[in-house]
Amino acid sequence: MNNATYRHAIQICSVIILGAMLSACSTAARIPHSPSPSFTREYPASLKVAEPGPQEVVVVVNDNIKMNHAGMFAGSFLLDPAGSYKSTRQSQADWLGISLQDYIRFQLEDGPDVQTYRFQLSPDHFAAIKARVDAAGGTMPLFCAAKVQNILSGLAPFESVPNAWLVLPATVAKHLDEVIAADQTVGSCNWPDGSSCYSEKWQSDAK
Numbered sequence: 001m002n003n004a005t006y007r008h009a010i011q012i013c014s015v016i017i018l019g020a021m022l023s024a025c026s027t028a029a030r031i032p033h034s035p036s037p038s039f040t041r042e043y044p045a046s047l048k049v050a051e052p053g054p055q056e057v058v059v060v061v062n063d064n065i066k067m068n069h070a071g072m073f074a075g076s077f078l079l080d081p082a083g084s085y086k087s088t089r090q091s092q093a094d095w096l097g098i099s100l101q102d103y104i105r106f107q108l109e110d111g112p113d114v115q116t117y118r119f120q121l122s123p124d125h126f127a128a129i130k131a132r133v134d135a136a137g138g139t140m141p142l143f144c145a146a147k148v149q150n151i152l153s154g155l156a157p158f159e160s161v162p163n164a165w166l167v168l169p170a171t172v173a174k175h176l177d178e179v180i181a182a183d184q185t186v187g188s189c190n191w192p193d194g195s196s197c198y199s200e201k202w203q204s205d206a207k
Contacts (some may be wrong), residue, residue: 017023030174030190031174031177031178031180031198032202033198034198034199035193036113036114037112037195042191043193044192047101048192049099049104049192049194050100051100052074052076053120055122056118056119056126056195057072057119057126057129057152058072058073058116058118058119058120059072059117059148059172060072060115060116061114061116061117061173062107062110063115063169063173064114065111067110069083069144070145070148070172071134071148072148072151075130076098077130078098079136079148079151081143081144082143082144085103085106088106104192114191114192115173115197116189116192117173117180117187119186119187121157122154128155128156129152129155132150132151143166145164145169146164146165149167149171149175150163151165158179160182161175162176176189177198179196202203
C-alpha cells in the first residue's frame with residue numbers, strides 16, 4: 001500500500017468512525033427523502049440547476065459513501081471549506097470558472113447523492129450570512145460541515161440550527177430539512193435533476 005492509498009484509507013476509516021459516533025448522538029428522525037436520481041446517458045450530463053440569485057443562500061450536501069462534503073454559495077460567492085473543487089478545476093484548461101452547476105457536477109463525481117438546499121433571503125438576512133462567509137477563514141479537513149453549519153446557525157431563517165464543533169454533512173442536511181419542514185415557503189431541497197429531495201408522501205402530508 002503506497003502512501004497515497006494509506007492516507008485515503010485512513011481518511012475513509014476516520015469518516016466511518018466519526019459517522020457512527022455522530023449517528024449515535026442524533027435522536028431526531030430525518031424527514032423522508034426521495035431516492036437520488038440514477039445516472040443515465042442524459043444525466044448528469046444535463047442538470048436542471050439555476051445559478052444563485054443575488055440574495056440567495058445555496059447549501060450543497062454531498063452525502064455519498066465515497067466522499068462526504070458540504071459547501072455553500074452566498075449569491076455567486078462560493079465557500080468550499082476544505083474542499084478540492086477550485087484547485088482541481090483550475091488545472092483543467094477548458095474550465096469556464098466557478099458556477100453552482102459546475103460545483104454540483106464536481107460533487108456528482110463521488111456518486112448520485114448530492115442535495116441542493118436553496119433559501120431566498122431578505123437583504124438584511126443575506127448580508128448577515130455573507131458577513132460570516134467573508135470572515136470564515138480556512139478550514140481543517142473533516143470540518144467542512146461544521147463550518148457551513150456555524151455560518152448559518154442562529155441567523156434567520158436558520159434560528160433553529162445549532163452551533164457545531166464536528167458534524168457530518170448529513171447532519172447539516174437534517175437541520176435544513178427541519179427549517180423547511182417548519183415553513184416550506186422559506187426554502188427547498190432538490191436533486192440535481194430538478195426533482196424534490198422529499199418523498200411524495202411527506203410532501204402530501206405536509207400540505
